[in-house]
Amino acid sequence: MHLLKLIALLTLAIFGTSCTTTGGVRQSGGAETIPSDKALAFPPPGGPAIVNVVxxxxxxxxxxxxxxxxxxxxxxxxxxxxLFLAVSGSTPGLGSTPYKMISEAEIAREIAATIPGVRLSRSATFVQNTYGPFGYAAGRSRAGDTCLYAWQQIRAGRSTPAQQRNFSMVQVRLRLCDARATERQLLSTVYGYTIAGGFEGESLNPYGTPRGADALLGRPGDPIYPDVGGYRNSQMAIGYEARTTAVRPAIVNHRTVIQPKAVTVAPPQAVGPHIALPDPQGGTPQTGAVTAPAQISGQGQRGTMGTNGIVVPSPDCIGDAGTTAACRK
Structure with missing residues (x-):
């Protein structure tokens, strides 16, 4: 009897404990979305734009x-x-994530997973950007889209474990497909992207020791020209000869004065069909071609007489100029 009571009490205790358990959900420490300005790498200016960062x-x-x-x-x-791989424990160069060396088989699997249905050809040309060498493969889809997949591992070099220098590394992958861009345009993204992160320990810097200044700076006997190759291979020459400069027109009130050109006017010719002209004496109309008006010569050229006897005043005698003695005659 005592054993049965003990079992019953334990059963009630278990059920009582389970009834008090809450059903809350605890968020794991896995992936999370962060603001775009917290990204550890940025595309070059002009795009493509960042959509989100996980x-x-x-x-x-x-x-x-x-x-x-x-x-x-x-x-x-x-x-x-x-991917930033930091130093962890006694294995320099390896963090908590297992390090995998870049291989042809691994790259082929990554391309097939990220760019399905497009056949990419790996470039055999050695290329490198500001972070060092990188590899890439490019191709076109059946619809004509250009695709590119690039990979890069940034690591300064090897050192003994005692020195603990430059053992961290950064691995980068870029997947780019565009309906209008060319292979060169997509490749420019690989050359222009920027890594905006690093490790807290300076000795773990994967980018290596900063390169010093050029030895030619400040040294006599080594001129430095603004273009590659010096003046022998450019438009820049040592010395110059005086050259005749073109005469420029005079400037008056910030406007260019243009001298008028002489215009030759041909004398009027007889034009048009034969038409009847009225006789000034009331006689029979005369028939003939329209001829040029006759000039009335005289001091001041007072006017011009046409074929119909009408005197047209000269432009020199119009307005105030008509009061001159020559026009009054």
Missing amino acids: ERRHGNDVEQMISLSTSSTVPGQNFVKV
């Missing part, structure tokens, strides 16, 4: 998927994926 943290490592604006019929989203 960040994942794995211990000391940080991974960001930076989605970019996409104008393409190819399924998928353009993006810049950046």
